Amino acid sequence: MNTNSISKNNNWYLVLITALSVIAALVLARCTEPTQAAVGSQPAPSLPVIQVQKEPVTTYRDYTATVEGAKDIEIRPQVKGILSHIYADEGTYVQKGQVLFQIDPRPYRQAYEQATAQLASAKASSQVARINMERLKPLVQRGVVSDVELQTASATFQQAEAAVAGAKAAQQSAAINLDYTTIHAPVAGYISSIPYKTGSLVTDNDPQALTVLSETRQMHVYFSMSEKDFMAFKAAYPGGSIEEKLTKVPPVELILADGSAYEQKGKVELVEGAFDKQAGAISFRASFPNEHGLLRSGNTGKIRLSDQPISGILIPQGATFEIQDKIFAFKLIDSNKVKTVPIQIAVKKGNYYVLSDGLQPGDKIVLQGLDRLKNDMQIAPEAVSIDSLIKANPY
Structure with a gap:
């Protein structure tokens, strides 16, 4: 092949490549134009x-709180004995006067009966002494017997009367102890845990109570404020004393453990006199009505205290x-x-x-x-x- 033919072939390739490049550029431009147009015409969102x-706006602050019955009463035995019956279950509601526990009454019933017999014997002795004294009175008046014998008989009668009084007191004491063997609820409320079982020996000086009875018609909710919050609290409400300021505090909410609000609002009633140095806080007490028994001692939650609007x-x-x-x-x-x-x-x-x-x-x-x-x-x-x-x- 000669040089002229090679040169012509090269020129032909150059023309072909140039033409393909132009075509590709035109195609790319046509493909790009609709996209750019679409972008330019996209509506505002x-x-x-x-x-x-x-x-x-009324803001509020939450404080961790614990709930206790207005009256949490420890139920303790007054006499020593075997716990023969437990009539109340833990967590149940009991009425005032309802029987909760029974201590074996037999020893105390026997003591009562013995005291009753001794009282009867003392009364009989007193009666004999009185009869003897009354018999001597006319004899003394007639000079048949000396006045000393009458005085002796009178002293014997007084001694017998004292024995009657002592026997009566012993009987009453035995009756009280017998009554103590049946333990009643002093108020209506909920029974707490019962650490004793039937057959346990209980005494009047046990360190642990039989149970705790929570009177729940009114509940006390305790919460604490830091010193900074307490200073803000004092500045937020008018009054010359803490007691006066408390009367200006609006009703507070109790937020329960599940995040829901208790159905009724409470009133802040009490502030402790001094700060707890270890905790760096001062304790408050709010009172909430609890007619339906929804609150129990030991519940936890938060007190929600509203700030000034x-x-x-x-x-x-x-x-x-x-x-x-x-x-x-x-x-x-x-x-x-x-x-x-x-x-x-x-x-x-x-x-x-x-x-x-x-x-x-x-x-x-x-x-x-x-x-x-x-x-x-x-x-x-x-x-x-x-x-x-x-x-x-x-x-």
């Missing part, structure tokens, strides 16, 4: 927006996001564009924040879809009322 206003801008926590320990919201600005603004939280209330800075009344913020937003992005706002939001999702 529709997102819910709320207009913030200052709202009257404040006026602040309230926004949902879901309308905020956090970056490096700072909290932001997307504020709606001109042309329905959004802009991140830092906000300062005064207090948290349920699922909401009360702001101290960052937004002004009348500002609008995006409620949802924050993960799709960035600064200067345009949206189609959908107005949502803050009142309807709170109604649907209360704090």
Whole structure:
């Protein structure tokens, strides 16, 4: 093959490659144009927006609490003996006067019967002494017997009367001890744990009570405040003394262990006189009615104490996001564009924040879809009322 033919072939290849490149560029341009057009015409996302206003907000603080009956009474034996019957079960409700325990009464019944017999004997001896004294009185008057004999008979009668009084006291003591063998409920309430079993020997000086009976119509709930919270508490309510301030404290809520609120509110009644130095806290007591017996001694929960109402801008926590320990919201600005603004939280209330800075009344913020937003992005706002939001999702 000569040089001219090789040169022509090379030129033909160059022309072919150039033509293919041009065709590929045209095809790529045509494929790209619809995508760019689609991007340019994508509508602004529709997102819910709320207009913030200052709202009257009552905040609260929770304190860990324990529940006790207004009267937690230790049931203890008054006499020594074998526990022959246990009539009450742990955790059951008993009425006032209901029999709870029975100590074997036989030794005490025998002692009572013996004391009764001794009383009868003493009364008989007294009767004999009285008859003898009365017989001597006319004889002394007639001078048949001396006055000394009458005085002796009178002293014997008085001694017999004293023996009657002693026997009567012994009988009453035996009757009391016999009565102590049957143990009754002093008030209506709930039975706590019973550490003894039938057949146990119990005495009146046992370190452990037979059980504890909780009178539950009124319950006491105990909680503690730190010194800082106590100072704020004193400053929040008017009055020259703690007792006066307590009368100004609004009713408090009891939040049970499952997070639900007890159906009735209570009243803070008492503050201990001194701080517990080890715990660094001072104890309070609130009282709650418990007609239906829903509260039991030993329950735990939280006392919810309301603060004085404040006026602040309230926004949902879901309308905020956090970056490096700072909290932001997307504020709606001109042309329905959004802009991140830092906000300062005064207090948290349920699922909401009360702001101290960052937004002004009348500002609008995006409620949802924050993960799709960035600064200067345009949206189609959908107005949502803050009142309807709170109604649907209360704090």
